[in-house]
Amino acid sequence: MGWRGILGFEYGIVCAPLGPDISGPQLVAAVANAGGLGLLRAPDWESPDYVRELIRKTKTLTNKPFGVGVVLAFPHKENIKAILDEKVAVLQLYWGECSEDLVLEAHQAGVKVVPQVGSFEEAKKAAAVGVDAIIVQGREAGGHVMGQDSLISLVPRVVDLVHGKDIPIIAAGGIVDARGYVAALALGAQGVCLGTRFLATEESFAHPTYKRKLVELEATEYTEVFGRARWPGAPQRVLKTPFFMDWRDLPSNENESNQPIIGRSTIHGIEKEIRRFAGTVPNVTTTGDIESMVMYAGQGVGLIKEILPAGEVIPRIVKAAQILIQQQLDNGS
Structure with missing residues (x-):
């Protein structure tokens, strides 16, 4: 089957x-x-x-x-x-x-x-x-x-x-x-x-605010606004957060390298600064302006209505x- x-x-x-x-x-x-x-x-x-x-x-x-x-x-x-x-x-x-x-x-x-x-x-x-x-x-x-x-x-x-x-x-x-x-x-x-x-x-190691947005928001967009300096030519699908909607038309010559630091995060054990428009999603350790950070999500996000234990997701889908x-x-x- x-x-x-x-x-x-x-x-x-x-x-x-x-x-x-x-x-x-x-x-x-x-x-x-x-x-x-x-x-x-x-x-x-x-x-x-x-x-x-x-x-x-x-x-x-x-x-x-x-x-x-x-x-x-x-x-x-x-x-x-x-x-x-x-x-x-x-x-x-x-x-x-x-x-x-x-x-x-x-x-x-x-x-x-x-x-x-x-x-x-x-x-x-x-x-x-x-x-x-x-x-x-x-x-x-x-x-x-x-x-x-x-x-x-x-x-x-x-x-x-x-x-x-x-x-x-x-x-x-x-x-x-x-x-x-x-x-x-x-x-x-x-x-x-x-x-x-x-x-x-x-x-999931995602920040609680990020998880909440996955339940609250229903739309995504395919964009190249985030992470242009670190990973050029790597478009992404993101949640249409208020921050993203304000900046979705960011000029192509702009990137995160000269932007202000909006937070900090420990990623794989290493402390990192997060600049505005960086392509780094907020994890549990992240501090700062979480709402202004990138939040990736697929087009099916509108079907997600609750945060579940991962062990429940699989049997629910299978049954x-x-x-x-x-x-x-x-x-x-």
């Missing part, structure tokens, strides 16, 4: 590696314990000792397998080495090309490789180097979004591309409930990757999906 067996996990539900450190050990362990695939988020700088610490802390909270997400646009070689040394179940990769050498190295360590792609061309390259699954991200997704295609058009093309290759396709972008899950299965995906829904959980599919079968007979 689509909710069992993906990469050996009980359910085909993945918690996205929410950056910069929102999907930490507590959230990932809760997802793993509920039968899903939880993904830690590695730092965007080389910090192999810290990566090991993150992985080991997660292992104290669950005896189930989990993974780590790495953004290839930033320094990552030492972090990946630490991930492979620790033999986590899955290495998830994003925003960069997954090489055949890296896949081979991971497989030799017993680690599965799952890149996230935003286009058919990227999917073709990933399939050619022998990856274990592919996360297909639509433009509906929150946070940094590489592709321009919607899930409904992209997923079936990639499913057809890998037909007969034993590469499960996982749909990502705007999915927050059982209806989105069943729709993804209908498109040919074997699992779903949820970001915004897991962001709005008790175990409701089973009922939905059964109803369709009954109606069709």
